[in-house]
Amino acid sequence: MARPVAAAHWSSQDRPTDPAVVLRQVLRIHASSEDDPYFLHTLEVTEDDFQCLKADQGILVDFASFPGKIIGLLERCIGSHSTADHTPRFQAVLSCRPADSTLKIVETNDFKQLPHITLAFKPGNDFTVKQVGVWVRWTRCRVSST
């Protein structure tokens, strides 16, 4: 399977011309791959979606703090090194199916695998693969030039 890279960003939908229209913030998370330009799984979370996720998974932070917590968990996955003897303590596992996919961030202790978060992704289509591909390449260029 292609080695996935996760990226998250905020955006505002429905940019209003009418000042009475309220901007909706949407959290988008993309799982892409440096090895396969067609590998893309995406997640969009609106504030309404987040309220369901919060109730289902016992999340205690608000929508604004949620991306930072996800990034923190992904950083713990990056910082967990596997050795011949030990499974990494934190792992991000993307299970891919044709119509949907699931990203789980799990902590492995001496008793069990603890699910820190489970997120339902969707495989990208032609449009999103092109759109996100441009955004990812642009972000990488910007990061490498700083």
Add this chain to the structure above:
Amino acid sequence: MARPVAAAHWSSQDRPTDPAVVLRQVLRIHASSEDDPYFLHTLEVTEDDFQCLKADQGILVDFASFPGKIIGLLERCIGSHSTADHTPRFQAVLSCRPADSTLKIVETNDFKQLPHITLAFKPGNDFTVKQVGVWVRWTRCRVSST
């Protein structure tokens, strides 16, 4: 709600007279109450049940080590003290319904409630309330006399 007390013990079912018959070990967990002699919720886990539980909840230990891990988690709940400012880090929560009940042991961190284990209990009937009541009183007498 009555303040529950959890107790776990092993037993062997179907004590065989024929040496070819294999003993089945069963883990029984009782949630009873010092304040209410009729409060009883029970769980029986055979080795076959445990294999399902292990797969469903990502448990990494074998059947023989499972009771010790549950006791370890309950001890962490006892050791977690709540204060006015803080929720206890570990909590055992028994949700009671007429036909079934669920015991969850959860850890609360700064992001969410992490489910360490979820176990499906059943409310006791007249027979089990009497049977377990005798066993619990006998165990308490033995513990207090040592």
